[in-house]
Each structure stands twice: as structure tokens, then as C-alpha cells.
Amino acid sequence: MKPIVSIIMGSTSDLPVMEKACKWLEDQEIPFEVNALSAHRTPDAVAKFAKEAKDRGIKVIIAAAGMAAALPGVIAAATPLPVIGVPIKGMLDGLDAMLSIAQMPPGIPVATVAVNGAQNAAILAAEMIALGDDEIAGKVDAWKASLGSKIEKANKDLSEIKDYKFKCN
DSSP, X not given: OOOSEEEEESSGGGHHHHHHHHHHHHHTTOOEEEEEOOTTTXXXXXXXXXXXXXXXXXXXXXXXXXXXXXXXXXXXXXXXXXXXXXXXOOTTTTHHHHHHHHXXXXXXXXXXXXXXXXXXXXXXXXXXXXXXXXXXXXXXHHHHHHHHXXXXXXXXXXXXXXXXXXXXX
16 A cells, blocks of 8 residues: 555654544545654755655645744645645744745645644545545545534534523524
């Protein structure tokens, strides 16, 4: 089995956030890899990774970074693959990282999800891949269809709460 999604983080301290992406991809049985590479501490390794990713069969890269958040942009500059940036909450509640990822120069796009939005990054990666892969499209469709049933169950559970004198449903 070869990975088609690559999850890259600037440091293993980002793993507690990025595990949500790993878990979602695992649950959907979408092959992925996880690595730590730093745009500032291992720039040559980042460039090598980005340049070789497509030839290795990677379809989408998810890159997480906090603070200056250079990693997603550096990767995007060196690969033709779509890159999804996950800003990691840090000093300014992740606003610094989010702005660093979102404000890329023309020609170097990086899709950006919410601060600590690793699960949404995995879903977006799968949606991108699904454009050319019917099997993954079916997985995404089934997962999205399941969202409604979770809310319906939550609403039913709420209707069964009888602890309030003035609750009318």
C-alpha cells in the first residue's frame, strides 16, 4: 500500500492536533503518511520531500505549522500538488499561523483550514482526490451522509431531557 495523502508537521509537538487528520483518513481507509519536517531547521529535506512527492504517488499534502507557519508555503512553492495548510494554535491563538498560511503570494496557493482544523484538512484532501477516484468519492459521500444522523440522534437525546420545568419539547 502506498500513501496518497502526506501529512507534514513542523514539529512532533503538532501531533496531538494532526492526529485528528490521521484518525479520519484511517477511518476512511485512505492511505497516508506522517512526517515531521521543518521549513527552518531542515529546509533541504523539505525541498526534497516537496519535489519528490508527486512521483511517489502523493495526491495531496496537508502541512501543519504554528507561529511563522512557513512550512505549507515552502512546500507549495516546490510542488505542483495541492497543499492544505493547518495553522496550529500558539502564541496568538493561531492567528499568526493562519495569516502566514493564508497570505501566500500569487502563484503559490495554499488552501487553509481553521486553526487546529486537522480533520477538515483530511476531509478536504479526500474531496480533492475524490474528483478522480470513485471509490474515495463514495467514502466521502457516505461519511457526509452520516453527519445528519448524528444530529438527529443528538436532537432525540435532547428531547428526552426532563430536568427542566419550563422545557416544552
